[in-house]
Amino acid sequence: MQVINLDLIQEIMQNDGSTYLDISNMTMNGRAELAAIRGYIKEVRIIQLNIPHSTALATYEKYVNEHFTIPPEKFTEWIPWLPNDEASKAAYQTVISENHVG
Numbered sequence: 001m002q003v004i005n006l007d008l009i010q011e012i013m014q015n016d017g018s019t020y021l022d023i024s025n026m027t028m029n030g031r032a033e034l035a036a037i038r039g040y041i042k043e044v045r046i047i048q049l050n051i052p053h054s055t056a057l058a059t060y061e062k063y064v065n066e067h068f069t070i071p072p073e074k075f076t077e078w079i080p081w082l083p084n085d086e087a088s089k090a091a092y093q094t095v096i097s098e099n100h101v102g
Contacts, residue, residue: 002065002069002070003065004025004028004061004064004065004068004069004070005025005061006023006024006025006051006057006060006061006064007025007026007049007050007051007053008023008024008025008026008029008046008047008048008049008050008051009021009022009023009024009046009047009048009051009095009096009099009101010022010024010028010029010032010044010045010046010047011044011045011047012032012041012043012044012078012080013041013042013043013044014041014042015039015040015041015042017042020080020082021047021096021101021102022080022081022082023051023057023060023064023081023092023095023096024081027070028070028081029044029046031070031071031073031075032044032078034073034075035075035078040077040078041078047101048099048101051095051098051099052098052099054094054095054098056090056091056094056095056098057091057095059087059088059091060083060088060091060092060095063083063085063087063088063091064081067084068081
């Protein structure tokens with residue numbers, strides 16, 4: 001089983017021009033760069049590196065590990081790692097707030 005450790009926040013610009021903050025890691029940043037090159041998203045930029053491993057981040061990490069996997073290099077679409085339940089949304093918002101980026 002793959003364990004995803006989150007340690008950065010990046011901004012993803014989608015092809016429609018909308019943006020969202022993605023709590024992620026360097027591997028997924030590399031995948032986002034590939035997604036931009038392949039035209040699945042418009043742009044990615046790292047907002048904050050080495051975010052502290054808080055209780056909220058641990059909660060969000062658990063959610064990400066239960067719902068997502070790192071795509072292989074030959075992926076054919078970009079799937080955002082965004083929360084969809086109240087607990088993970090709250091943890092996500094706390095991490096964003098704790099890091100003063102949202």
